[in-house]
């Protein structure tokens with residue numbers, strides 16, 4: 341896994357390569373980022389570069405023995421830590437990342453860009469809270485106290501340290517007084533939830549969203565979509581490759597009609613109809629539900645475009661029909677902004693496993709107020 345597999349992020353890549361090549365990489369570094377921007381791929385590329393014995397153009401060669409092991413995620417000096425649940429017949433307190441290395445390797449090698457939600461599904465944890473526990477911290481201390489097998493650096497990649505409770509303080513000594521050959525890379529999607537004791541001791545590197553051109557090029561290469569469809573995906577994904585891929589996969593499931601009818605039901609405020617509709621919505625898959633709210637954003641932007649291009653329907657390629665025209669009259673600019681905020685919050689809440697039924701009732705109420713107000 342080298343930097344060539346990272347989508348976009350040229351500036352960050354150059355900075356990280358510089359760190360490694362000049363042997364100036366901080367012992368504890370924290371990537372502050374969001375889902376789908378490439379925090380994990382970047383960390384993997386750093387770890388691999390640190391191990392490669394035949395570095396070419398500031399990147400891992402991809403061929404030497406160390407690179408092959410890194411690529412398969414079996415390099416003895418690259419350790420992983422990530423949120424997990426109880427493993428099989430083990431007690432929760434005895435379970436840790438090593439018990440889940442197999443699904444982890446499958447997930448990362450088959451699908452380099454994935455979400456926390458994807459990970460929970462991969463380990464059957466949709467209904468359990470995953471975390472990083474005391475056992476994990478003790479194992480990390482043990483692993484990093486060993487001498488490096490390859491003679492180079494030992495690297496620990498911890499994905500989502502926000503799932504580490506106060507037991508994380510056990511790692512402070514490691515972070516404060518690291519041995520020369522130890523590098524710890526944290527990748528967080530929520531920097532504000534990290535223990536301050538840890539956060540303050542790391543060098544922070546903010547990973548921005550992926551630029552639209554790189555995102556579009558990657559989607560065009562991996563999916564059979566182009567033109568305005570591709571432009572829509574890039575526009576809606578907002579620098580998040582996980583979202584972009586999900587949308588590209590679900591491009592056939594155009595939910596415009598469903599979204600328009602939900603919005604109009606809220607406007608008309610027919611409670612019973614709405615309640616039935618919400619019941620059905622709650623039974624759909626998470627992917628469908630998220631797609632629904634992405635299309636809510638798409639519809640609100642389409643409304644805006646239509647208003648700007650006045651009545652010239654021939655010019656726009658977006659949604660059409662009498663119901664859409666009704667919406668164009670109801671949704672004013674400030675309402676569009678508020679609606680997008682409701683949609684974004686709903687996607688977050690679906691990811692956080694909040695009861696979709698309750699969330700959707702609250703969202704419907706907000707939308708009703710907004711459209712009727």
Ligand SMILES: [Zn+2]
Pocket residue numbers: 391392393394395400401402403404405406407
């Ligand atoms: Zn190599």
